[in-house]
Amino acid sequence: MTKPTLFGYGLTTKAIAHTLGGGCTFYDDKTTKSYEDEAGNTIHPSKLFDPKQSHLEVTTPSLPPSHPLIQSAQHLLSEYDYFAKEMPFSIWISGTNGKTTTTQMLTHLLAHKGAVSGGNIGTPLAALDHKANIWILESSSYTLEHTKIASPNIYLLLPITPDHLDWHGDFDAYSQAKLSPITRMKEGELALIPKGLTLPKTSAYVVEYDSDAFLCEYFALDSTKLHYKGVFLQDALLSLAMTKVLFDKTDYDLMNTFQRDAHRQEEIYDDLARLWVNDSKATNVDASIQAIQTYSSQKIHLILGGEDKGMDLKPLFMLMQDRDILVYAIGKNSQTLESLATLYGIQLQISQTLAVAVEEIAKVLTQEEVALLSPSSASFDQFTSYIHRGESFIELVKTLKK
Numbered sequence: 001m002t003k004p005t006l007f008g009y010g011l012t013t014k015a016i017a018h019t020l021g022g023g024c025t026f027y028d029d030k031t032t033k034s035y036e037d038e039a040g041n042t043i044h045p046s047k048l049f050d051p052k053q054s055h056l057e058v059t060t061p062s063l064p065p066s067h068p069l070i071q072s073a074q075h076l077l078s079e080y081d082y083f084a085k086e087m088p089f090s091i092w093i094s095g096t097n098g099k100t101t102t103t104q105m106l107t108h109l110l111a112h113k114g115a116v117s118g119g120n121i122g123t124p125l126a127a128l129d130h131k132a133n134i135w136i137l138e139s140s141s142y143t144l145e146h147t148k149i150a151s152p153n154i155y156l157l158l159p160i161t162p163d164h165l166d167w168h169g170d171f172d173a174y175s176q177a178k179l180s181p182i183t184r185m186k187e188g189e190l191a192l193i194p195k196g197l198t199l200p201k202t203s204a205y206v207v208e209y210d211s212d213a214f215l216c217e218y219f220a221l222d223s224t225k226l227h228y229k230g231v232f233l234q235d236a237l238l239s240l241a242m243t244k245v246l247f248d249k250t251d252y253d254l255m256n257t258f259q260r261d262a263h264r265q266e267e268i269y270d271d272l273a274r275l276w277v278n279d280s281k282a283t284n285v286d287a288s289i290q291a292i293q294t295y296s297s298q299k300i301h302l303i304l305g306g307e308d309k310g311m312d313l314k315p316l317f318m319l320m321q322d323r324d325i326l327v328y329a330i331g332k333n334s335q336t337l338e339s340l341a342t343l344y345g346i347q348l349q350i351s352q353t354l355a356v357a358v359e360e361i362a363k364v365l366t367q368e369e370v371a372l373l374s375p376s377s378a379s380f381d382q383f384t385s386y387i388h389r390g391e392s393f394i395e396l397v398k399t400l401k402k
Contacts, residue, residue: 001019001020001082002055002056003020003023003024003025004016004024004054004056004057004058004077004082005024005025005026005027005049005054005056005057005058006024006025006026006027006057006058006059006060007026007027007028007046007049007057007058007059007060007063007069007070007073008026008027008028008029008059008060008062008063009026009028009030009031009043010060010062011060011124012060012061012079012124012125012126013026013058013059013060014041015124015125015126015127016058016079016082016124016126017039017041018039018126018127019126019127022039022040022041023039023040023041024041024042025041025042025044026041026042026043026044027043027044027045027046027048027049027069028043028044028045028046029045029046031043031044031045031046032045033045034048046068046069047068049069049072051072051073051074054073054074054075055075056075056077057069057073057074057075057076057077058076058077058078058079058081058082059073059076059077059078059146061078061079061120061140061142061143061146062142064142065145070146076146077146077148077149078143078146078147078148078150079124079125079126079143080125080137080139080143080147080149080150081146081147081148081149081150082125083125083126083150084149084150086130087125087135087150088130088131088132088133088134088135089133089134089135089153090134090135090136090137090152090153090154091106091134091135091136091137091152091153091154091155091156091242092119092137092139092152092154092155092156092181093106093136093137093138093139093156093157093158094138094139094140094141094144094155094156094157094158094178094181095157095158095159095160095178096158096159096160096161096284096286096287097158097159097161097231097282097284097286097287097290098158098231098234098235099120099138099139099158100120100121100138100261100264101232101235101260101261101264102156102158102235102238102239103117103119103121103136103137103138104117104121104258104260104261105235105236105239105255105258105260106136106239106242106243107136108239108254108255108257108258109239109240109242109243109251109254109255110134110136110242110243110246113133113134113246113247114132114133114134115132115133115134115135115136116128116129116132116134116135116136117135117136117137117138118135118136118137118138119137119138119139119140119143120137120138120139120140120143121137121138125137137152139181141174141177141178144177144178144180144181145173145177145180147180147181149184150184151181151184151185151186151189152181152185152189153185153189154189154190154191154192154242154245154246155181155182155185155189155190155191155192155193155204156191156192156238156242157178157179157191157192157193157194158194158234158235158238159194159286160174160175160178160194160197161284161285161286175197175198176200179193179197179199179200180200182199182200182202182204182206183200183201183202185202185203185204186203186204187203187204187205188205189203189204189205190204190205190207190245191204191205191206191207192206192207192209192238192241192242193206193207193208193209194208194209194210195208195209195210196208196210212233212234212237215234215237215238215241216237218241219237219240219241219244219245220244220250221237221240221241221244221250222252223237225252225256226252226255226256227256229294230265230290230291230293230294231265231290231294232260232265236255236258239255240252240255261281262278262387262390263278263279263280263281263386263387263390264279264281264282265277265278265279265291265294266278266279266390266394268394268397268398270362270397270398270400271400271401272367272400273367274365274366274367274369274371275298275367275369275370275371276370276371276372276373276393276397277291277295277370277371277372277373277374278373278390278393278394279291279372279373279374279375280373280375280379280386280387280389280390280393281386281390282374282375282376283306283375283376283377283378283379283386284311284376285311285312285313285315285316285376287374287376288304288316288374288375288376289315289316289319291372291374292316292319292320292323292325292372292374293319295370295372296323298324298368298369298370299324299325299326299368299369299370300323300324300325300326300369300370300371300372301325301326301328301361301364301365301369301370301371301372302320302325302326302327302328302372302374303327303328303330303351303354303357303358303361303371303372303373303374303375303393304316304327304328304329304330304337304374304375304376304377305329305330305331305332305333305334305337305375305376305377306330306331306332306333306375306376306377306378306379306380306381306382306389307331307332307333307377307378307379307380307381308332308333308336308376308377308378309378311376311377313336313337313340313376314340316376317340317341317343317344317346318344320344320346321344321345321346325346325347326347326348326349327341327346327347327348327349328348328349328351328357328360328361329341329348329349329350329351329352330351330352330353330354330356330357330375330382331352331375331377331381331382332377332381332382333377334350334352338350353382354373354382354389354392354393354396355392355396358371358393358396358397358400359396362400371397373389373390373393375389
């Protein structure tokens with residue numbers, strides 16, 4: 001394959017350079033002085049890029065369209081576009097929340113058919129088995145925004161709500177990025193899309209869904225045979241719908257053996273048999289709303305807060321108005337949360353840190369209630385990642401004394 005100029009010295013671009021045997025040229029924002037790495041790649045500061053000296057560019061997904069490198073590139077490809085000709089039968093999965101779980105579920109169901117997963121789930125396309133029968137790709141809005149050539153054979157879009165608006169600019173641009181794959185799909189290829197979106201022109205066969213009940217009826221599925229609830233039930237149904245379409249098979253037993261990742265509605269119990277839920281991966285409003293709805297039959301001690309990047313949190317507080325919820329505010333946006341709680345009549349106390357919130361909840365939590373860490377915010381004000389935040393939460397709960 002042709003060696004491209006690589007934008008960003010990250011997981012995606014380094015994997016491409018490794019596949020090509022090294023000796024590639026990178027331009028990276030964090031680099032202040034040009035140097036050569038152990039693989040013979042040259043890494044330059046971004047400001048040194050000269051489009052006249054480059055015949056092909058591949059970007060890391062995270063660079064926004066407004067970035068000077070993206071603006072100056074004349075032959076720009078996404079990771080997906082770069083591997084478009086090598087890509088086997090592919091299923092792309094996107095959405096605001098749940099795309100990782102759904103990607104993992106579908107890979108679990110189709111592994112015996114030679115399916116492998118990659119993309120935003122953590123494995124770059126360069127590192128995937130190019131002889132695999134099926135690629136199941138978790139596809140971020142960043143990647144989809146940059147992709148102009150490649151297209152899926154099946155596109156599964158989970159529900160979308162405003163997210164990454166600082167990167168895309170507004171919800172319309174975010175929505176357009178999420179819907180862009182279907183503009184390149186061919187006749188006979190399937191796109192499963194949430195109802196209510198303004199669809200662009202497409203040759204694909206589009207099925208619009210709006211509920212678990214619709215999925216069960218349309219694909220002849222039986223949700224009572226699944227050991228899931230809430231948002232995970234829909235993830236499972238969507239995954240089973242794909243296996244039904246591809247192989248006319250519905251393996252409920254196999255689906256029920258799937259073990260989902262940590263940090264997403266992960267239930268743990270303390271020494272007093274009280275329920276604590278680690279939903280640290282809930283970094284936006286919609287994810288926290290889903291978690292609250294899952295545990296709506298119980299009183300909820302909800303830990304909120306972090307770096308919200310200006311996200312509109314009002315829908316979350318509107319949801320909480322008619323529910324038995326006590327909020328413990330942590331992190332950078334504690335004052336914003338306190339103001340919204342006052343506006344909507346929600347009980348809230350400022351805890352500032354996760355450790356203090358856990359300590360305060362532990363004093364009052366009963367076995368009939370639930371303690372829920374679902375921050376609706378990024379973690380970078382106090383933690384290195386949502387994983388770090390979730391692991392800290394679990395450790396704090398484990399150290400609680402009777």
